Amino acid sequence: MVHEAIPVLTPVLPGAIYDQLRASILSQQDAPGSALTESAVALRFGVARPTARLAIERLVADGLLRREPHHAAQVPVLSRDDIIDLFYNRALIEIEAVTALAGGGTVPPSAVRANRNVCTAADFAPHDIDFHRALVAGQPSPRLSRMHELLMGEIELCIGQVQSAHLISAAQVAAQHQGILDAIAASDAIRASTLLREHILGARDRLLAHVDRTIDG
Amino acid sequence: MVHEAIPVLTPVLPGAIYDQLRASILSQQDAPGSALTESAVALRFGVARPTARLAIERLVADGLLRREPHHAAQVPVLSRDDIIDLFYNRALIEIEAVTALAGGGTVPPSAVRANRNVCTAADFAPHDIDFHRALVAGQPSPRLSRMHELLMGEIELCIGQVQSAHLISAAQVAAQHQGILDAIAASDAIRASTLLREHILGARDRLLAHVDRTIDG
DNA sequence: ATCTGCTAGATTGTCAGACAATCCTTCGTT
DNA sequence: AACGAAGGATTGTCTGACAATCTAGCAGAT
Numbered sequence: 001m002v003h004e005a006i007p008v009l010t011p012v013l014p015g016a017i018y019d020q021l022r023a024s025i026l027s028q029q030d031a032p033g034s035a036l037t038e039s040a041v042a043l044r045f046g047v048a049r050p051t052a053r054l055a056i057e058r059l060v061a062d063g064l065l066r067r068e069p070h071h072a073a074q075v076p077v078l079s080r081d082d083i084i085d086l087f088y089n090r091a092l093i094e095i096e097a098v099t100a101l102a103g104g105g106t107v108p109p110s111a112v113r114a115n116r117n118v119c120t121a122a123d124f125a126p127h128d129i130d131f132h133r134a135l136v137a138g139q140p141s142p143r144l145s146r147m148h149e150l151l152m153g154e155i156e157l158c159i160g161q162v163q164s165a166h167l168i169s170a171a172q173v174a175a176q177h178q179g180i181l182d183a184i185a186a187s188d189a190i191r192a193s194t195l196l197r198e199h200i201l202g203a204r205d206r207l208l209a210h211v212d213r214t215i216d217g
Numbered sequence: 218m219v220h221e222a223i224p225v226l227t228p229v230l231p232g233a234i235y236d237q238l239r240a241s242i243l244s245q246q247d248a249p250g251s252a253l254t255e256s257a258v259a260l261r262f263g264v265a266r267p268t269a270r271l272a273i274e275r276l277v278a279d280g281l282l283r284r285e286p287h288h289a290a291q292v293p294v295l296s297r298d299d300i301i302d303l304f305y306n307r308a309l310i311e312i313e314a315v316t317a318l319a320g321g322g323t324v325p326p327s328a329v330r331a332n333r334n335v336c337t338a339a340d341f342a343p344h345d346i347d348f349h350r351a352l353v354a355g356q357p358s359p360r361l362s363r364m365h366e367l368l369m370g371e372i373e374l375c376i377g378q379v380q381s382a383h384l385i386s387a388a389q390v391a392a393q394h395q396g397i398l399d400a401i402a403a404s405d406a407i408r409a410s411t412l413l414r415e416h417i418l419g420a421r422d423r424l425l426a427h428v429d430r431t432i433d434g
Numbered sequence: 435a436t437c438t439g440c441t442a443g444a445t446t447g448t449c450a451g452a453c454a455a456t457c458c459t460t461c462g463t464t
Numbered sequence: 465a466a467c468g469a470a471g472g473a474t475t476g477t478c479t480g481a482c483a484a485t486c487t488a489g490c491a492g493a494t
Contacts, residue, residue: 013448037474048450053475061278070456070475089360096309143306147364231477254445265479270446287446287485 017045017055025064025075026160035072036065062153078158080211086154087204093148094132094200095193098180100139102189107181108138115177124170125159131177158207167206176202234262234272242281242292243377252289253282279370295375297428303371304421310365311349311417312410315397317356319406324398325355332394341387342376348394375424384423393419 021041024030041052056073059065067073078086101108111134117127129152136148176199183192238258241247258269273290276282284290295303318324328351334344346369353365393416400409 039474049475050451050477051449054448067475072474085358085360089358089364092309092313092361093364141302141306143302143368144309147306147310147367150364150367151360256445266446267448267480268478271477284446289445 013047014051014054014058017041017047017052018058020045021055021059022062022064025059026156028160030075032075032077032161035074037072063150064153064157076154076157078154078161080208082154083158083204083207083211086151086158087200087207090148090151090155091197091200093144093151094136095196096144097136097139097148098184098192098196099189100141100144101135102184102187102192105185105187106138107185108134110134111138111177111181115174115181118170118174118177121170124173128173129156129159135180162207162210167210168203231268231271231275234258234264234269235275237262238272238276239279239281242276243373245377247292249292249294249378252291254289280367281370281374293371293374295371295378297425299371300375300421300424300428303368303375304417304424307365307368307372308414308417310361310368311353312413313361314353314356314365315401315409315413316406317358317361318352319401319404319409322402322404323355324402325351327351328355328394328398332391332398335387335391335394338387341390345390346373346376352397379424379427384427385420 021030021036030036036056038049038053038056041056042049045052056065056067060067060073064075065073066076076082111131114127114130114134118124118131121127133148133152136145139145176195180192180195180199183189183195238247238253247253253273255266255270255273258273259266262269273282273284277284277290281292282290283293293299328348331344331347331351335341335348338344350365350369353362356362393412397409397412397416400406400412
């Protein structure tokens with residue numbers, strides 16, 4: 001067995017372009033509001049336009065790009081309302097997830113691992129995302145996970161747009177995560193939900209405050 | 218202005234194939250479990266394979282087809298667990314929607330219209346679907362609507378697979394819908410949620426009973 | 435006789451090129 | 465200065481071809 005594990009979920013060439021573009025968007029190299037024409041992407045990676053088009057369509061499906069018919073795709077500029085809506089739905093889904101987890105008292109090992117990385121890694125933002133993904137992936141409903149994935153693209157975009165500004169310390173985040181895990185282990189669904197809601201809404205409010213500050217300045 | 222309203226959300230040729238295939242699947246002409254190869258679809262509609270492929274990919278995204286890498290797409294056979302998971306998540310989303318609607322006391326006119334059709338039309342199944350879509354589309358969160366759409370494809374599949382068996386009368390369905398609308402108009406979120414939950418779980422249980430009966434027989 | 439390994443057919447995965455439809459901008463006209 | 469038309473640019477769509485992968489059937493060894 002030479003080829004391992006990953007059954008090529010991302011096709012070779014469109015997948016490579018997708019990954020590159022995704023990283024480029026999340027790292028702000030393609031600034032919010034800037035347009036990405038199909039031709040430009042094709043030229044940039046030296047492929048045919050339909051190939052580039054496929055990658056763009058996937059990014060659109062992920063919420064990392066937006067486009068109207070006959071117009072170039074744009075990196076979205078998340079408005080105040082977008083952020084509020086995003087975190088509102090995120091809380092809904094994740095609270096449902098931890099409630100299910102607490103019902104069985106099962107703590108996903110991957111969530112524990114992710115939270116350990118939050119403490120140790122230099123840039124904890126991606127591990128914070130990993131933790132929340134692991135939480136939802138650990139509960140039994142596959143469709144709840146799919147809905148969560150639908151939101152996480154834009155969430156990453158949010159985080160990326162303010163990751164330079166350190167709004168909270170890694171230790172604080174890790175502590176809040178640990179509190180949620182403890183509540184799950186204790187099968188205390190109410191406490192887990194409450195802590196998670198505070199954690200998410202806290203992040204949202206810090207984000208909003210930062211956005212307001214940036215706009216004013 | 219010659220061209221009206223619809224800004225061609227579904228592209229011309231792939232869109233036509235998508236619509237045909239979708240109808241074909243929902244009407245059971247393509248039986249659950251049967252495979253749809255890209256070549257077969259291409260031949261059936263007289264187009265190139267990549268064109269057929271696009272249509273199939275959209276159906277997969279809608280949940281109306283399933284596929285593994287390097288395998289033909291199949292019309293899914295919804296298991297007992299699938300139905301339970303599907304209706305569980307559907308209830309979660311729709312309850313959130315009616316709660317939001319009741320908060321403002323706003324009854325979506327399109328939902329009222331759809332429910333009128335439930336009474337009058339011969340086959341009320343599609344109008345039942347329309348009603349629930351209208352309910353979610355009427356609340357303010359765009360992302361909640363997107364998540365709902367993610368579920369409705371499979372829901373339609375469910376309904377289609379048992380629509381021949383009349384498990385409940387149109388009048389009963391319309392009455393339950395009306396009760397929900399009344400609760401929303403009265404800004405009674407609790408009652409709207411309760412009625413909706415009963416309505417959805419009732420449909421689920423009838424569906425499960427029908428499935429069990431069919432399997433046994 | 436059964437199991438293993440290989441070969442062939444079928445199917446999906448991927449890509450490039452070309453033409454049509456649409457939108458935006460700019461220039462010309464009134 | 466305002467309106468309208470032409471041209472450029474961009475997306476939308478489709479086809480044909482080649483590469484990678486999987487499944488099934490066959491041959492040979494144990």
